[in-house]
Amino acid sequence: MHHKVVVVGGNRIPFAKAGGPYAQASSHDMLTATLDGLVARTGLAGERIGEVAGGAVLKHPNDFNLTREAVLSSALAPETPACDLQQACATGLETTMYLANKIALGQLESGIAAGVDSASDAPIAVSDPLRRILLEASRARTAKQRFAAFARIRPRHLAPLAPRVAEPRTGLSMGEHQAVTTTRWGITREEQDGLAAASHHRLAAAWDRGFFDDLVTPYLRVAKDAILRPDTSVERLAALKPAFGGPDGTMTAGNSTALSDGAAAVLLATEEWAAAHHLTPWARVVDAEVAAVDHPAGADLLLAPVGATGRLLARQGLTVDDIDLFEIHEAFASTVLATLAAWRDEDYCRGLGLDGAIGEIDRARLNVTGSSLAVGHPFAATGARIVPTLAKLLHERGPGSRGLISVCAAGGQGVVAILEAV
Amino acid sequence: MSALEKAFYSPVGRKVAAKAGLAEPPRLRRGRTFPQGAIVLAPLGPSTLVAETLALLGRAHESPVVDDGDEAPGYGDRIGALVVDATDARTVSELEGLRAVLRPAVRGIERAGRIVVVARPGGGGGWEADAVARALDGINRTVAKELRGGATSTLVYAHEGATPGDLVSTLGFVLQGRSAFVDGQAWHVRPAAVAAAALDARPLDGRVCVVTGAARGIGAAIVRTLARDGAVIVAVDVPAAGEGLAAVANEVGGTALQLDITADDAGARIAAHVAARGARIHAMVHNAGITRDKILVNTDAARWGSVVDVNLAAQMRINDVLLDPATEGGMADQGRIVGVASTSGLAGNKGQTNYAASKAGVAGLVISMAPDLAARGITANAVAPGFIETDMTARIPFVQREVFRRSNSLSQGGSPVDVAETIGYLVDPASQGVTGQVIRVCGQNLVGA
Ligand SMILES: NC(=O)c1ccc[n+]([C@@H]2O[C@H](COP(=O)([O-])OP(=O)(O)OC[C@H]3O[C@@H](n4cnc5c(N)ncnc54)[C@H](O)[C@@H]3O)[C@@H](O)[C@H]2O)c1
Numbered sequence: 001m002h003h004k005v006v007v008v009g010g011n012r013i014p015f016a017k018a019g020g021p022y023a024q025a026s027s028h029d030m031l032t033a034t035l036d037g038l039v040a041r042t043g044l045a046g047e048r049i050g051e052v053a054g055g056a057v058l059k060h061p062n063d064f065n066l067t068r069e070a071v072l073s074s075a076l077a078p079e080t081p082a083c084d085l086q087q088a089c090a091t092g093l094e095t096t097m098y099l100a101n102k103i104a105l106g107q108l109e110s111g112i113a114a115g116v117d118s119a120s121d122a123p124i125a126v127s128d129p130l131r132r133i134l135l136e137a138s139r140a141r142t143a144k145q146r147f148a149a150f151a152r153i154r155p156r157h158l159a160p161l162a163p164r165v166a167e168p169r170t171g172l173s174m175g176e177h178q179a180v181t182t183t184r185w186g187i188t189r190e191e192q193d194g195l196a197a198a199s200h201h202r203l204a205a206a207w208d209r210g211f212f213d214d215l216v217t218p219y220l221r222v223a224k225d226a227i228l229r230p231d232t233s234v235e236r237l238a239a240l241k242p243a244f245g246g247p248d249g250t251m252t253a254g255n256s257t258a259l260s261d262g263a264a265a266v267l268l269a270t271e272e273w274a275a276a277h278h279l280t281p282w283a284r285v286v287d288a289e290v291a292a293v294d295h296p297a298g299a300d301l302l303l304a305p306v307g308a309t310g311r312l313l314a315r316q317g318l319t320v321d322d323i324d325l326f327e328i329h330e331a332f333a334s335t336v337l338a339t340l341a342a343w344r345d346e347d348y349c350r351g352l353g354l355d356g357a358i359g360e361i362d363r364a365r366l367n368v369t370g371s372s373l374a375v376g377h378p379f380a381a382t383g384a385r386i387v388p389t390l391a392k393l394l395h396e397r398g399p400g401s402r403g404l405i406s407v408c409a410a411g412g413q414g415v416v417a418i419l420e421a422v
Numbered sequence: 423m424s425a426l427e428k429a430f431y432s433p434v435g436r437k438v439a440a441k442a443g444l445a446e447p448p449r450l451r452r453g454r455t456f457p458q459g460a461i462v463l464a465p466l467g468p469s470t471l472v473a474e475t476l477a478l479l480g481r482a483h484e485s486p487v488v489d490d491g492d493e494a495p496g497y498g499d500r501i502g503a504l505v506v507d508a509t510d511a512r513t514v515s516e517l518e519g520l521r522a523v524l525r526p527a528v529r530g531i532e533r534a535g536r537i538v539v540v541a542r543p544g545g546g547g548g549w550e551a552d553a554v555a556r557a558l559d560g561i562n563r564t565v566a567k568e569l570r571g572g573a574t575s576t577l578v579y580a581h582e583g584a585t586p587g588d589l590v591s592t593l594g595f596v597l598q599g600r601s602a603f604v605d606g607q608a609w610h611v612r613p614a615a616v617a618a619a620a621l622d623a624r625p626l627d628g629r630v631c632v633v634t635g636a637a638r639g640i641g642a643a644i645v646r647t648l649a650r651d652g653a654v655i656v657a658v659d660v661p662a663a664g665e666g667l668a669a670v671a672n673e674v675g676g677t678a679l680q681l682d683i684t685a686d687d688a689g690a691r692i693a694a695h696v697a698a699r700g701a702r703i704h705a706m707v708h709n710a711g712i713t714r715d716k717i718l719v720n721t722d723a724a725r726w727g728s729v730v731d732v733n734l735a736a737q738m739r740i741n742d743v744l745l746d747p748a749t750e751g752g753m754a755d756q757g758r759i760v761g762v763a764s765t766s767g768l769a770g771n772k773g774q775t776n777y778a779a780s781k782a783g784v785a786g787l788v789i790s791m792a793p794d795l796a797a798r799g800i801t802a803n804a805v806a807p808g809f810i811e812t813d814m815t816a817r818i819p820f821v822q823r824e825v826f827r828r829s830n831s832l833s834q835g836g837s838p839v840d841v842a843e844t845i846g847y848l849v850d851p852a853s854q855g856v857t858g859q860v861i862r863v864c865g866q867n868l869v870g871a
Contacts (some may be wrong), residue, residue, distance in 0.1 A: 040668035040678035075672035223662040249596035
């Protein structure tokens with residue numbers, strides 16, 4: 001990279017369960033509030049930012065220019081351009097890399113990467129037969145023709161279709177896919193519940209120490225992550241019924257992420273721009289890689305980041321021992337545990353074309369302020385939540401500290417990135 | 423609004439209220455506006471101090487009508503203000519000169535006009551001079567109560583050696599609409615090392631001003647007012663108030679700092695925020711405050727502690743950090759510290775021992791700090807709001823609220839901007855000679871010192 005790209009701040013609104021406090025808020029509203037919070041924290045009101053890149057996984061057709069419209073509603077200068085990107089659950093990390101790359105190439109001096117999702121306000125489609133009848137009726141020239149078209153509507157046509165979270169090529173939902181992975185890698189219920197409980201406890205501790213005071217701005221009177229259960233325990237989680245993998249499944253609502261609403265944003269810039277705007281760089285963006293696996297042929301849907309991690313570390317001449325902090329997105333507790341198992345697995349890694357196992361890591365360095373199980377996972381927002389969180393954590397540890405982010409995504413894909421404190 | 427409140431403000435309700443003697447309150451003049459009518463200058467002796475100050479303000483003045491016969495003479499057109507230079511007055515007999523100019527002026531003053539008396543403070547001039555200085559205070563308070571239509575009266579004690587440049591910000595503030603809700607008050611102006619040459623419309627241009635409790639109410643108004651005067655705003659409030667805080671900060675192009683002022687490192691975090699911007703603090707406005715009302719017999723340690731900590735102890739800890747010259751991003755020399763007290767604190771208020779302790783404490787604090795900070799040119803003052811229309815006072819039950827609202831000489835609650843403008847005056851670099859003062863912004867509330 002030619003220009004050093006630094007993370008100088010971030011903001012998100014507290015995340016909440018779908019159908020909860022943000023049930024009436026649109027993605028536009030949440031993204032606008034998130035941008036405004038970032039602008040206020042960094043003193044950028046009226047400023048023209050190089051570019052804002054955002055996105056949502058669940059998107060209404062009217063939201064084709066979601067990010068640009070949010071910019072226009074925000075306190076940023078209306079001359080700030082924006083675009084929408086989408087890389088499923090890795091959208092917020094992909095938008096970060098899209099802007100980081102432009103900054104590195106000298107095309108931009110500053111950018112805001114963002115992601116937002118509302119599972120509450122998910123677009124509802126009408127059934128295909130109904131859609132065809134409606135189109136035909138709208139083309140009708142006479143009342144009689146129109147009536148004839150409407151007469152063909154049957155009650156079964158009227159059931160709304162919520163967006164499916166199933167993989168188009170396998171027909172399996174993400175949870176069902178992960179259940180296969182969980183079994184394949186022998187991940188136990190105890191391990192999953194332990195990881196989930198730790199996520200809640202670590203997130204609660206971070207809130208208590210004021211860690212999020214400059215990372216989160218309250219929204220609609222919600223001041224803290226609403227999914228967080230500080231008092232949850234392995235025992236309490238153990239009581240939950242399986243949600244995926246049949247009656248003997250080990251995956252429950254407690255160790256799987258909840259459908260969530262929320263938005264997050266990252267401010268990226270050159271060091272010069274940061275200095276000129278009196279902002280302290282937290283960490284630089286070192287490198288990133290996006291990867292995919294052949295899940296229709298049976299590969300683990302959510303383990304695509306493993307290959308990317310191995311190649312990225314090799315390219316940077318690093319091993320896991322050179323990484324101080326790891327952020328592995330908790331799509332499911334078992335996704336994180338399977339990822340760690342895969343990192344340790346010599347054969348699996350060689351099968352991906354790596355030179356050997358990625359390695360074993362100390363769990364004390366993983367998701368140290370909790371992750372998606374406790375925070376929630378508004379799909380596109382998660383990457384943009386993790387980047388500033390990790391950047392700030394690395395900055396607290398001091399210059400040279402490195403962190404690795406791994407985010408799995410639908411379609412058998414994933415994005416991995418490395419940050420280093422400055 | 424309660425049903426009672428709605429009925430009270432309905433057209434019928436208004437008529438009934440008017441019959442009961444509850445007239446529509448006068449409309450106050452606000453902002454950087456001078457009175458419409460002529461400014462009348464009445465020197466009681468050879469002093470030209472006030473005349474020169476008016477010249478710095480760029481305001482023409484006219485001669486007073488003097489009441490020297492049986493028939494009280496009147497002004498043809500209504501006058502905008504009467505400014506009396508009483509700095510030569512030392513004897514009781516000279517007070518008659520004041521009466522003689524006040525009588526026609528009080529009768530002939532326009533709505534929201536101003537009576538201002540500039541005099542020497544007591545002390546050092548002998549017994550009679552001290553009696554006169556205090557007599558002026560009694561006159562000022564009484565005139566304020568008798569004036570109608572939103573006109574106010576103010577007494578300025580100009581110390582020996584204070585120049586027109588030292589007085590210009592004070593006289594400008596008092597004459598302008600910025601002082602709308604300051605009535606019947608008296609405060610001191612001392613000679614300062616750096617005197618101003620004129621009234622600046624953007625006195626805070628580029629200066630960093632930190633305002634706590636900025637997310638709403640009076641704090642948000644302070645932010646807007648100081649920003650209008652050119653300040654670079656750092657808006658502080660608790661993280662839970664972040665949404666409102668962000669809106670306020672963005673409105674003025676400032677920065678939002680989500681911070682509980684009672685945190686141990688609050689002062690350090692404010693300083694770090696300012697240091698990152700390569701600046702030092704011109705003004706620190708301690709506005710954040712809470713109430714936890716209960717009569718004393720029901721006040722436990724928790725209610726006591728939280729109010730005293732937020733309203734008083736926290737700002738003392740923050741001041742300590744910011745006043746250390748070694749602190750990067752701390753107070754600049756010639757800086758300004760402003761505390762927000764309360765008339766409830768000065769007068770005492772049933773159910774508010776904790777609050778009164780904290781707010782009277784703020785007054786005591788700035789009075790004590792002022793001389794110690796004088797060497798660095800840093801001033802420390804407080805404002806003591808009376809009844810101001812905000813979320814805090816909206817929680818008071820309607821009937822009680824209506825009583826509080828009207829129990830002052832201007833028959834209405836103040837606006838947050840009235841407190842903000844007074845703070846703007848205190849943090850003006852030209853107000854260097856104003857320190858250790860507690861200015862009530864209460865419309866001359868019936869309670870309070
Ligand atoms: N409203 C009145 O009539 C009146 C009268 C006299 C004095 N005052 C004083 O004026 C000040 C502002 O009053 P208001 O009416 O705007 O009140 P308000 O309650 O509307 O606003 C006070 C603000 O202070 C913030 N705050 C509280 N604790 C804080 C903390 N620990 N750290 C940071 N911020 C904190 C609150 O979040 C809030 O935004 C207070 O000090 C109050 O005591 C008000």
